[in-house]
Amino acid sequence: MEKEWKMPPELSEEDKQKIKDISVSLKCPKIVAELLYRKGLITIEEIDAFLHPRLDGLFDPFLFPDMEKAVQRIIRAIDKGEKITIYGDYDVDGTTATTLLYLGLNRIGANIDYYIPHRMIDGYGLSLSSLDQLKENGTALIISVDCGVNALEEIEAINKRGMEIIITDHHNPKEELPEAVAIINPKLPGCTYPFPYLAGVGVAYKLLIAIYQARGLESLENTLKYMDLVAVGTIADIVPLIGENRIFAHIGLQHLIEKKNLGLNALVQIAGLKSKVLDSSDIVFGLAPRINAAGRMGSASLAVELLISRDIEQSKELAESIERLNSLRQQEDQKTFQEACEIIEKKYSKLETVPCIVVSSDDWHPGVIGIVASKLAERYYRPVLMISFKEGWGCGSGRSVADFDLFNALKAIEHNLPSYGGHKYAVGFTILQEYLDRFENELSRYIADHLQLEQIKPSLEIDHEIELYDISEFLLDWIEQFAPFGPENSRPVMLTRNVTIAGYPYTVGRNHLKLKVVKDGVQLDLIGYNLGDYLPLLKKNMEIDIVYTLEYNRFGDKINIQGKLKDIHWSK
8 A cells, every 4th residue: 555645734934044043053053953843842941952862861759649658668678578560561661671670679688579460371461360460479468560550450459469569651651540559650640750651661660769768768779770771661661752752762771782681782692783773772672572472472581580680691682582482473473464464365355445454263362462563453454353262262452543542542442351451552451252253343333433434445655755966974974863763853854856777676574675776976875675576566777755864874884875675655
């Protein structure tokens, strides 16, 4: 499906003058000044805070309404020697948050343990089946991370067993809240915390820093101690990389490069990233899939073991085990994706009329359906829900498109679902097989009523139209200061019209397109990941319009500017 290119709004004469002033003040290219201005960064102070994220931009953790209650209860548990169990989730956000609190509380003398649910046995979040085990192990206080805000039944069971729980979470709460000692979640109704977009690991970090402050342990060392874990969890969870998340990512990536955490260092090496300056894409495509593989294909406890390891050899062994699981995950991904595509092509004869895609199988591994659903949503540009059934019970995962809120869609038909959770673009749920048809029909009707036709047309937001002669190291060095890149702070997308293909395009690797283009005597190398299908349509000397981002291509000792191709239109 051809993508629609959306140009940025026209600038007024007043806007143009402000951009000129920014360019003069910063001594930066006018293109850069415009990019900053369109982000809403107008004053030099605002721009400086964006380009140079600093720790003093972090908010006081005690701005969370329940933070004082949480801190006092944890300190009391530490002082009395009560056993505290960190109850995490099996994805990167959950495992890094679990690791952070485990290490951070262990340092100050807590009687500490952790529990990560098994995806196949326990399912998502707090599990009733695990509570007796926690009680038998002597747990007095549970601290949940990246889960718990909607676990009404489970938290009632915790209270009945004589244990207590503090919830740290970042998922959207339902109307009724559980009875916990404290709930720390920036998305709670009426929450006064100024930044609502924290990942689960960000919330856990805020709790740890608050405890350190209350203990009189506030220091630069303690503030930075686990920032690498915060960066990995935040970037991997695909939350907006603005505000506090940008600070975590920027400073945490620098901390990660220093390789303080043996487990992360082992993963960096096994992923082939050891010689690189790490960026957000290395986390998303290099480290995160490997950490996630532990929970998808086995037990996520393996990931926590790796991240808390203090032995180099043990770290290497655990990283190798995770690498093997990741290889299995990749194989399962590919197999499931192919099977799902075949089912979709058979099931939907007129896909253009279908508001959403729902597919299921008894043979799919529950650990990979979320990844595959993302790929299918990208391919078919519809909300996609995949369900893996076993003995009549289904484990489901869904991914959305455009600006459609899939969580609210499930909420509207929640009578079909024993449990569900997630957020706007990604959801998880359980379902009985006997309710599948009703669920699909009701979901389709809801989405058809709430998803506008224009929303299901893939589009590309263009940040700036430039000429090839505008491209220089000076420009790119400024753009690189916008990093780390991620949601709400993507690498700027450029458009150049009427370039000529120089030489013959070709493909490399797994269907990646390589070509050179020229205009006004200036040449640019391009690579288009997964765009090899364009190859038969491209000819030498053909004129095309290209949409791309700019980056440095580092190969050995050689560094050159490269365009990362996102889409092609044929010049008119």
